[in-house]
Amino acid sequence: TGNECYCGDTYDRNAKRDDRCLKRCENNSSVSETCGGDWRLQMYSVCPTGKYKGAGDALIGNETNCENECHCKALPCFYLNGTCTDGCAIGWKGDACNERDCKVANGGCQQQCTEKESEKWCSCDMKFRIPPDDWRKCVEIVKCVGVRGADYHEDCHTCVNTNGSYTCVCRNGYELDPSTKQKCIDIDECEGTRGVDYDQDCHRCVNTIGSYTCTCDEDYRLNPGTNTQCMPIGKTDTPERETSPSGVCVGVDVKPKQGPIAGGTKVTVVGQCVPLGLILGQVRLRSSLDSRVFETPEVDVPQSVPIYVILPPESKLHTLGSEFLYKANPVIEDLTPKALSSQGGTTMTVIGSNLDTVANSRLNITQLSITVNSTDGTKTFDQVDYPLTPCIVQTRSLLACKTPALKLPSTEEFGNFSAEFVFGFEFDGYDEYSELREERHNISAAEFTVIKLPDVHEHHWPPYDSSANEPLTLQISWGDFQGETDVIVGGVKSDIAKRYTSSISFLPPEEHHIKKNQKSDCHASPDAHTVHVQAGNVKGIAGCLKYVPSKSTTVIIIGVTAAVFCLLLVLIVACVVHKKKVLKRNRTK
Known part of the structure; x- marks a missing residue:
């Protein structure tokens, strides 16, 4: 930009030379420079945006010497006797504004500022990255909005964002890789225990990807309904039913057929009669106020036990033909996201194992008392026990729970404040998770933030x-x-x-x-x-x-328009013919 000239308050532009500025010398005896001439050569080197004068002459080969980067408060950058006269921009210090300064406004960086870096001196904390549009900012790494196989592992069935990283929820027959927690690997059920990890009636277990099947002894065949059981040849896979002499005990069954070894699972007997009792294995269960509902006891280890229903009217012991599976107790490993919407209704994901063993899962959030500053001193808001919100079992390692709307003090009235929450869960007959504590449940210690979702622009x-x-x-x-x-x-x-x-x-x-x-x-x-x-x-x-009309709609409109036009044309022709007939008749009279 050798022909570009900037003039200061005490200079005029030379009308004959656009690349010169003339000094007004009136009452300016204190200035030692000669009046007139090339202003850039005498006092300043004025460079375009982003540069300031380099070492040596202000002009090199009739080109402005602007080899150095400029970080002045205002641009163009005025450089006089080794000093940027307008002061330095945020993040810079020194006479020439060429020394990094992280002590003022953190150098303009959102997170980390490094003074030894000459270019792009901002960096981010772990689990954050610099966005492509502004290297001074930091955004959280959100893996799961990316591409499978690129941003997260191709064997991650359902990607779940965590704080700056991700983990996975796996389909049945798979488990989370314990070494990475970022991909799903096949479970070899056949290495487990018969009746627990694979069916009691599976004679020889054969592992498959994501499941298993069986080979059967002589006179047995594979149950085509499950592919995981052996059944006598000639027997169907239709559940066994029994009818009492009175004909009322038809379609007897129990739900659910699994629960944690901690017990407390409420098992309901369904069918056309009211049972006299329920036996799991060798243990007769207690009924609740509802004579159809029974509660499972605590057992020592995971196991499968046969189900027996005592039927009226003769207290006949009915073998149901299926088993109740006691599974390992649920384990909660993490909650995500580490944020709550103040308006509520959003989903909190619970990551763990054996989460499908529990029934009627509900999220329990308690907001501890909050102390805020007010014009009258401090004010304390009481603890809030929010109503339980439902959770849905999605897989054995994932619960999805809805969050309640929060009752918080007004930030407009009281400013910023801190709020503490206690998270817990209620499972039928199982109170181990009524309050999650890190020392007991291995929950990550990350703080939860409360967010009010902003309005969307039009x-x-x-x-x-x-x-x-x-x-x-x-x-x-x-x-x-x-x-x-x-x-x-x-x-x-x-x-x-x-x-x-x-x-x-x-x-x-x-x-x-x-x-x-x-x-x-x-x-x-x-x-x-x-x-x-x-x-x-x-x-x-x-x-x-708005939508562009579809072709079919356009054709219909054209067709209707044409039909109306033709009808009008026929009416006009008919009117003309009728009028001619009337005129002719009048002439004959």
């Missing part, structure tokens, strides 16, 4: 052509809750094509699938459909979406 999409099957982009950044955010168009959930840290790519439903008479908030465009985003109890409007 989007303006072009009319959508569903025949093109191209996804639309929604700009949204809901952090840990991005993975459970739904995009709803006209009351119908959209298919999610891809989730990113700050956006979601979605495929709107075809317009004919949208609910009829669905109330729209798009008052300015009645034929448009409202686009909502929802995570838990938070539901916001992202904009309105």
